[in-house]
Amino acid sequence: MTVTETPLLAERMSWIEESPSSRVADRVRAFQAAGKPVLPLTIGEPDFDTPEHVKEAAIAAIRAGETKYTSATGTPALQTAIRARLARKTGQSYGPGEIALGGGAKQLIFLAFLATLDAGDEVIVPAPHWVSYPDMVALNGGRPVLVGAGADTGYKLTPGLLRGAVTDRTKWLVLNTPNNPTGAVYSRDELAGLAEVLREHSRISVLCDEIYDEINFGTEPVPSLVSVAPDLRERIFLANGVSKAYAMTGWRIGYAAGPATLCAAISTLQSQSSSCPSSISQAAAAAALDGDQSFITETVAVYAERRDLLVSGLAAIDGLRPVRPDGGFYVWTDASRLIGAITPGGRRIATDADLAEHFLETSGVVVITGESYGCPGHFRASFALDSETIRKAVSGLASAVSALRFA
Ligand SMILES: Cc1ncc(COP(=O)(O)O)c(C=O)c1O
Structure with missing residues (x-):
């Protein structure tokens, strides 16, 4: 039922949509439930654990009432x-x-x-x-x-x-x-x-x-x-x-x-x-x-290595043009040259959503479409992941792209 058909919800609920990241998360869960492995380059949060002294402060606050x-x-x-x-x-x-x-x-x-x-x-x-x-x-x-x-x-x-x-x-x-x-x-x-x-x-x-x-x-x-x-x-x-x-x-x-x-x-x-x-x-x-800020220095050094790994991996794939980020933990990639390509199953990649679906189906790699960020023809790939997963994802993307043919 759409929002406008139900008397319960306010009109304003029809002005917005579910966030693209939750949509992607649902798709990933469905894939995993079917027993298929996924390489989620969608992660929007650090994969590190909260620093120990921060956790201790929270525990001390609980104990102190x-x-x-x-x-x-x-x-x-x-x-x-x-x-x-x-x-x-x-x-x-x-x-x-x-x-x-x-x-x-x-x-x-x-x-x-x-x-x-x-x-x-x-x-x-x-x-x-x-x-x-x-x-x-x-x-x-x-x-x-x-x-x-x-x-x-x-x-x-x-x-x-x-x-x-x-x-x-x-x-x-x-x-x-x-x-x-x-x-x-x-x-x-x-x-x-x-x-x-x-x-x-x-x-x-x-x-x-x-x-x-x-x-x-x-x-x-x-x-x-x-x-x-x-x-x-x-x-x-x-x-x-x-x-x-x-x-x-x-x-x-x-x-x-x-x-x-x-x-x-x-x-x-x-x-x-x-x-x-x-x-x-x-x-x-x-x-x-x-408190001690060394957590930031240490994690930024790790992010920097992963950034280089992901950027160089993506840059080596014909048709992808990654942008080297100066901050954050995402690589924004221009994939517009792949729009119009044909999948091995004969489907035409008409949008970046089609391209993301092709990546998922052929290699289990999940990215977020550029369209979600108001800029179609691109995708966002996160490097808040260990290097091994990044390597596997890059190789999955390389084989997914090489499977495409151009009419
Ligand atoms: C650009 C931007 N602003 C704000 C936020 C939200 O951060 P917080 O966890 O502090 O709500 C995010 C989280 O993904 C973000 O990417």
């Missing part, structure tokens, strides 16, 4: 750890009222849109984009305005593209650096160029999603828009969290920094919906942000 509701903005220890981390990262000092806490960066981004969007407000989302932004905007009554930023601009929004997308209904620009799915990292100069355009439009705020900022293969820290353009600080909402950097996806802690009015609105929404994130996870997150 830190098992009650906290303020919607978090425990004092976590507040302090977040503010110190933001100061180290951005050079900006954020007051307690300029911080929001949530059950992951995802919830904070959702609440930011809920708190600010009126019907018809536009949100500029550079594509390729993280799968959730457009649906979050739509669900909150806004209009996602997808702006294609392709290979010619290094998959990054340029001042010209931004200028061309602004209307008098634009409320937000979403800027995700390092980007999921492309791994693109905006340089200081590129951010400065975008800031110039933003100065021409005082009504536009920027949602900077920096959740992958610690998984960085560059020699310099990933620059933050607020450091490059501190004059825009009152219009910048920084979303971050402990999920990716500290392998803590299941702990569900995200934090944000931004204008006090917005942070207060988010806390009000939080207090009326979930009260606060888990007190135990908060203790763990404080230990992660505050």
Whole structure:
């Protein structure tokens, strides 16, 4: 039954779809249930375990009875750890009222849109984009305005593209650096160029999603828009969290920094919906942000090796053009040359979804289609996996591609 046929569900449920990653997960489960092996290059979370000292902090919190509701903005220890981390990262000092806490960066981004969007407000989302932004905007009554930023601009929004997308209904620009799915990292100069355009439009705020900022293969820290353009600080909402950097996806802690009015609105929404994130996870997150950071250095070195393995493996396959990521743990690959090819069974690969299905059927390799990220003809492959699995997946992809013929 579709949403519109049932009186139970609100109309807004027809504005969004199940996330492509859950669809893929269902497909993988069906394959596994049929006893077929799969090589899931779809993983969107670190395969490392949460650091030991973080787990210990959570256990200590349980033993100390830190098992009650906290303020919607978090425990004092976590507040302090977040503010110190933001100061180290951005050079900006954020007051307690300029911080929001949530059950992951995802919830904070959702609440930011809920708190600010009126019907018809536009949100500029550079594509390729993280799968959730457009649906979050739509669900909150806004209009996602997808702006294609392709290979010619290094998959990054340029001042010209931004200028061309602004209307008098634009409320937000979403800027995700390092980007999921492309791994693109905006340089200081590129951010400065975008800031110039933003100065021409005082009504536009920027949602900077920096959740992958610690998984960085560059020699310099990933620059933050607020450091490059501190004059825009009152219009910048920084979303971050402990999920990716500290392998803590299941702990569900995200934090944000931004204008006090917005942070207060988010806390009000939080207090009326979930009260606060888990007190135990908060203790763990404080230990992660505050404690020994060697986990990050060690895991980034491992990610870097796997990145090279996956990029070189994909680059050696005729018809695939992988993009070497500067951050995050995904390789974005242009597969457009394979569109139009014919499978051994005589089926024509008409879309990147057909191509992904061919990979799955012939080699058990699972990738996420470019279409899911607003950029067909591509796919995203994760390297949050051990090297052996990456090697097997690359060899599976190579045989799947070589089985194709061109009419
Ligand atoms: C770009 C991006 N932003 C936000 C999130 C959500 O992170 P969290 O676990 O903190 O909710 C993800 C998770 O995949 C992501 O890829």
